[in-house]
Amino acid sequence: INSAISLNYPENKLEIIVVDNSSDDFEELQIWTDYVNSLNGKNNITTKFIHRTGREGFKPRNMDLALKESSSEFILFLDIDSTIDVNALLYTMPLFSTDAKLGYVQMHTIQTNGRYNSFLANINAARINIHRFLQGVRSHGGFCLFYGHNAIWRNTTLKKIGKCEEYYGKNIVITEDFALSIRALQAGFYGKTIWVKSGEW
Numbered sequence: 001i002n003s004a005i006s007l008n009y010p011e012n013k014l015e016i017i018v019v020d021n022s023s024d025d026f027e028e029l030q031i032w033t034d035y036v037n038s039l040n041g042k043n044n045i046t047t048k049f050i051h052r053t054g055r056e057g058f059k060p061r062n063m064d065l066a067l068k069e070s071s072s073e074f075i076l077f078l079d080i081d082s083t084i085d086v087n088a089l090l091y092t093m094p095l096f097s098t099d100a101k102l103g104y105v106q107m108h109t110i111q112t113n114g115r116y117n118s119f120l121a122n123i124n125a126a127r128i129n130i131h132r133f134l135q136g137v138r139s140h141g142g143f144c145l146f147y148g149h150n151a152i153w154r155n156t157t158l159k160k161i162g163k164c165e166e167y168y169g170k171n172i173v174i175t176e177d178f179a180l181s182i183r184a185l186q187a188g189f190y191g192k193t194i195w196v197k198s199g200e201w
Contacts, residue, residue, distance in 0.1 A: 001035075005045060008089070009093075011044040015045075016039075016047045017066045018049050019062040019063075020033075050065055050066070058172060063165075064164050067164070073156065074096065074152055074153070076152045083201075084107070085196055089152075092107070092194055092196060102190065103154050107152075108197055111124075111125035112199035113125070135193070140193065146177045150199075160189075161186075161189075164180060
């Protein structure tokens with residue numbers, strides 16, 4: 001949330017919605033709730049904290065809850081472990097004004113905790129960074145995968161393709177990132193990778 005609040009963008013255009021589904025007895029829940037609520041109105045930024053009990057629907061339901069609360073035309077999805085460059089919106093938002101079929105922009109995402117952990121964590125971080133780089137390269141002129149975070153979506157695209165929470169039979173589809181990418185493509189939109197560095201812990 002600190003990363004989102006620090007974004008270089010007109011403050012009155014920023015609305016931050018936090019959806020939390022930790023257990024009611026989670027010892028830090030009240031601290032987290034109070035912190036998010038304390039930021040509401042500071043620097044003309046609106047913050048909302050939504051807590052729901054239980055894990056039914058997983059992350060896709062959390063995303064739907066946030067979208068229901070937002071009136072914005074553009075939605076930046078971040079996870080709890082995401083960090084984002086302070087100028088990220090200045091680089092990405094102009095892309096949407098030139099093409100109405102651009103449904104989402106995925107930022108290049110790198111691991112931020114490899115150097116702080118064990119040798120094996122460093123190896124795994126390097127592996128993921130290479131994988132993400134290759135995904136970004138392949139997306140130019142082809143299919144761009146939404147990672148589930150560190151990406152900006154056009155809200156009209158999301159409304160057209162329907163809820164994030166999706167079921168196959170009686171089982172929830174937990175690959176909402178891949179599913180949303182495909183559904184956007186089927187609806188006539190496309191995604192694009194932009195080489196703006198963002199992080200995940």
